[in-house]
Amino acid sequence: MPVQQIDTAVHREVIQKLSEKLKANYVFPDVAEQICVRLQKQLDNGDYAHLTNGKHFAYTLTKLLQSVNQDEHLWVRWHPDPLPDDEGSLLRNEERIVALREQARLENYGIHKVERLAGNVGCVDIRYFYRPSLGSGETAVSAMNFLTHTNALVIDLRQCRGGNPGMVALISSYFFDGEPTHLNSLYWRDEDFTQQYWTLPYVPGQRYGDKPVYLLTSPTTFSAGEEFAYNLQTRQRATLIGEAAGGAAHPGSPFCLHPHFEAFIPLGKAINPITNDNWEGRGVIPDIAITPEKALSAAYRLALGSIIESIGKPLSHPLAKLLDEAQAALAKIDVHSE
Incomplete structure (x- = not known):
């Protein structure tokens, strides 16, 4: 027992x-x-x-x-x-690694939903930024390629628990041009070393361009989810909607204290190149404060509004059809909010 x-x-x-x-x-x-x-x-x-x-x-x-x-x-x-008894084995333990790979696969590598909403608004629900080496890269690329032809995008981070900065950089790369952009740095005390994370000069498929992006946050949004939101917010690449995120900006590592006790201790801290700061303790503050339950509707309304405005007077039948679709979706949101 x-x-x-x-x-x-x-x-x-x-x-x-x-x-x-x-x-x-x-x-x-x-x-x-x-x-x-x-x-x-x-x-x-x-x-x-x-x-x-x-x-x-x-x-x-x-x-x-x-x-x-x-x-x-x-x-x-x-x-x-009992935990493994040798120093560092919590990270190297094969059973844990196998379990993590299975968990990542069963969670579809953190991407729980990808869809096109009426009005050609893309929506992706990201619950975790799994490390690309676990196999998550292909799933992320497939999701971004599915969304590439939408006219605006909503990224739902309200239930995002965290993850790996490498995956954050991969997905972020779709929202910037091919010139590498410095997203974030991590300072590690144990090695007295600062590690930088940049967007990639090449991505499989098409980049999203400068089309509107809206990120949904909540107090559950944590760690790497917060980094993703903070990176895009400070670069003015996305509008954040919801409540302040959890406030965890210090990555770390597990340590065995006893056969039955494990500690997680932050070894590093995030440093944003724009603010020279991070979101530790206070969370990422949204641009539009609203309850998480209403955040999706609010973002969807803004996305539809931007699409309707960008179409203006439609010059083709497909654009006229999209305008009608977007206006009908907007009217439906307004009716439900009354």
Whole structure:
């Protein structure tokens, strides 16, 4: 049976290892020191003595870690089954890698829906930016090629949990011309190294051009989803609609603290080339603030309006037909909002 109960010896072991990992790896050394002082003080005061359930202990530690500077990438998790015991094996563990590949495939590599809405508005629902090496690149390219002939695009990030900056760069590349554009940088404390991410000089298929793009955000929008939104917003390539995103801009790595306890510790921080800042703690702030439930309708209305305006007086039968379709869709939205 999986281990359920823990004691004060486990408390001491986990906190000692957690403090060591924080001091050696956390991207903000001064904050790491503050956290470690608080961890030790609460341990000495016996504040954890009543926590005999591993899951509850991990939750309590996570609340403390995040209370210092609201870093939602900083957490502790309890596992009922033993973790690999060698350093770094959490990243290299073959079972985890196989499971991640299967999860990515079953989630259609994070792209849950691609469709053409009435009025020739494209819509794509991205729930996760899976690493291209997992096989997600082909799916992303197929989605973008499906959308390339729409006149405006809505990208739904309201349920996007995060992902990989390489996939963010790949999809972003469709919204810029062939000249590489600097999207974001990541500074890594452990190597004292800054890694840059740029749009690609070549993409399979056609780029989306300068057609209108609307991004939907919510408090659930997290990490790489926020980076994608922040990158396009700061480059004035998209209009953000919804509520402020989660506020997590510090990528990191898992560490084993104990056979049943894992920590995730941010090793780096995002640095946007336009703002020289990031969205940590405050989230990506939308251009148009509205509840997430109403964000899609609001974006769709704006997209249709832009299409109707761009058509003007139609010069061909296909454009006249599209104008009628867009006007009918807009009227339907207005009726439903009354």
